[in-house]
Amino acid sequence: MAKLEILVYPDERLRTIAKPVETVDDRIRSLVKDMFETMYDANGIGLAATQVDVHEQVIVMDLSEERNEPRILINPKITERDGEQTYDEGCLSVPEYYAPVKRAERIKITALDDQGEIYELEADGLLAVCIQHEMDHLAGRVFVDYLSRLKQDRVRKKLVKRARTA
Amino acid sequence: MVIPLRLATNSVRALTKPKPNTQRKPSSKPGTNSQGQPKAKPRRSKTLSARAAAALLSQQVIDQGQSLDRARDKLFEEHAADDNDRAFTQELLYGVCRWYGELDYIALELLGKPIRKKDRIVHFLLLVGLYQLRHLKSAPHAGVAETVNASKQLNKQWASKLLNACLRNYLRSPTVVNNPARASHPDWLIEKLEAHYQDEANAIFDGNNQRAPMCLRVNRCQQSRDDYLEELSQSNIPAKKDPHSIDGIILDQASPVAALPRFFDGACSVQDTAAQLAARILAPERGMRVLDACAAPGGKTAHLLELCDNSLELDALDISEVRCEQLRSTLERLNLTASVYAFDASTEDNWPSKHKQYDRILIDAPCSGTGVIRRHPDIKHHRRDSDILALQNSQHLLLESLWRKLVAGGKLLYASCSILPQENEHQIERFVAGKNDVILKTIHHPTGRRRKFGYQTLPSIDDMDGFYYCLLEKSE
Ligand SMILES: C[S@@+](CC[C@H](N)C(=O)[O-])C[C@H]1O[C@@H](n2cnc3c(N)ncnc32)[C@H](O)[C@@H]1O
């Protein structure tokens, strides 16, 4: 297993649109493993492949406090959405920054698991937020895109400065 | 995605007790509730009975997610009532919040089919009635009559027959509920407590559903405990020494603070026994540099100062400006001095002096509050399983960043009012694993439970709140 490097906003590579996975094979399973290791190490609850500079539709998540409920979403699609909720989000690609984002309250999705089997999932609350956040990454979007220009500029400056002094 | 620190602190704030605001402006939109919807207009008059008030309040707390303290304070401001009425309203409200699972089960059985949503207040009134019959030793028939009467005040006169029938049926053949205290906890909490405490979990469910005694902490700077006990007895307030806290007094019966001798001059504070252990465990000495990182509203801050005759160089932080205001007024009332700052203690920004290190640090972490359910039964209705993860995250960040602020040879006390191992011993285990400069200190105290990491008091032992303490020393 290996820990992967996480791209940091405003890195342009975060804008890449991920391609669907063609076959779920050992290569993908090993990517999934590495992504979990990376996510757990960084205390995240979700990580999209885009964030580790792999541009295929793979997401790993774990919302449990025991860190023992891993979820894998490959080629996820939202089939239904309704309602609205606002949650303070943060992102492993935008360190130490949190801001409220409006998203659908409930969603239904389909996705593949790590055996390539398709499954359906209904989610609300934090789970729904996290799925939408990660799926945004696959589409080249970052949660700060939803904020005002002013706030976006501020985050950008802060992180650019951080990168220089690091 | 990562979960923010702020999320956790927000939800904690919603559950902690706000200071009753004496000059609050009249509510800006009369006739509407917090969601801006028109209220089911109960008569705004002197005559809202304790039962009607308790039904309204329990609906606000349980169905509408309002904090118990806030909902109650607001209603008491809007309705004239004497102290006895208030005390009884409070008894009924706490009772329904505590025993909701049990009472709801009985109510549904009596009703056959649930009451329509728009008449939910009738359901809550039924719970109030059932609570009296089941848990209070009042005359049952008067209780039934009063509950039925209250339906008129709530403009639900149609329900009086129904309520009457349900309550009388109950009296004729009381429903049997299996392990009612357990049934009155949310599933996620039952699961967590049983997984960890196993056979002891039932005693904890019971402890959580008991009434808690009113405990005082004597301000040592002003008088000894014996002297204050004497003053209390002269004021006809029966009380005894707290066997587990040498600064503590337990009142035989709760009393408004205004009735306590010289309360507003700082003679004493209201604080649970378990919370009084913190300052004694950290044991600061005069002149030391001390940091209280999550300090508001200042119960433990004040105790630390009282132990050292107000001679500490104490920085007290809290992330919430509003709560810092409460902290300042606590210190002012008790005539104690500390420097109060409002900022996030887990980041490097904002520190008044960046490189300052402390001899003693207290982290009274934001937590689930699962140890103080007997005092705040609304926690059972508002906490969600998913909050725990966010809280753990905040706790972890606080520990990691504040450890750097401790001098070699200094001591840090990590405390929480949680009884979940995820926020307590697991947290410390994980913290210690990554360090080579941590010495785990043993806490000697003849109550609660010693853990491999730290020490846990429980609501099921010695009638005190559930607190967790772990004392860590930084090696030289
Ligand atoms: C359990 S309460 C403290 C009670 C207090 N020590 C007492 O004895 O009265 C936790 C406090 O931590 C504050 N808090 C939460 N996160 C914080 C942070 N990152 N930095 C500073 N304070 C924080 C909350 O506002 C809350 O007032």
Ligand SMILES: [Zn+2]
């Ligand atoms: Zn992200």
